[in-house]
Amino acid sequence: MQTLFDQKTHKDILIxxxxxxxxxxxxxxxxxxxxxxxxxxxxxxxxxxKIQLSDEVGFFKKMLLKLYKPIMYNDKPWPENVSTSKDYKITGHYDLNVEREQLKIIITEFHNKALNIYWPKHPFFGNFKTDEWGKMQYKHLDHHLRQFGV
Known part of the structure; x- marks a missing residue:
């Protein structure tokens, strides 16, 4: 599984x-x-x-989400049209060039945390290890880049 902590994968995502x-x-x-x-x-x-998600998931839903946690970073691509947290839903108009530069900055900041051992607890899925964070972030980006054919 590719990870954003790998130098080549990081470069390929930016391209x-x-x-x-x-x-x-x-x-x-x-x-x-x-x-x-x-x-x-x-x-x-x-x-x-740098941001926090609202922690508005009930106990039973959290337990169910923990069963799905390995899907976040396993070797299989995420399926099309997978739902997202309301905190990540984006509406309105944005400038692609501005947002692209911001995304590349935060990807590189994340990439530079390859040796990080202290990660925030995910409000839905709990704790992730460093390698799991790298794989999960790669999978998310790959999912959306495939969504737009790149």
Missing amino acids: RIDQLKENSKPIWGQMDVAQMVKHCQMPLLMACG
Whole structure:
């Protein structure tokens, strides 16, 4: 499984992000390309401790989500049209070039945390190890870049 902590994978993701165009259309889903790029920043910002998700998930749903936790970082791509947390839903108009540069900055900041041992607790899935964070963040970005054909 690829990880954002790998130098080549990090570089490849940045190249793929640069291939996005204003007129890029989604193969699935509702977001336009700028909204998707903004959306992709959110999990990275959370992992880097810069934002927090609301913790409005009940006990039973948390237990169910923990059963799905390994899917977040295993070798299989995420399915199309997988639902997202309300905290990560993006609406409104965004400038692709501005959001792309912000995404590349936060990806690189995350990539530079490869030796980090202190990660915030995910409010839905609990604790992740460093390698799990790297795989999960790669899978999320890959999912959305595939959504837009890059």
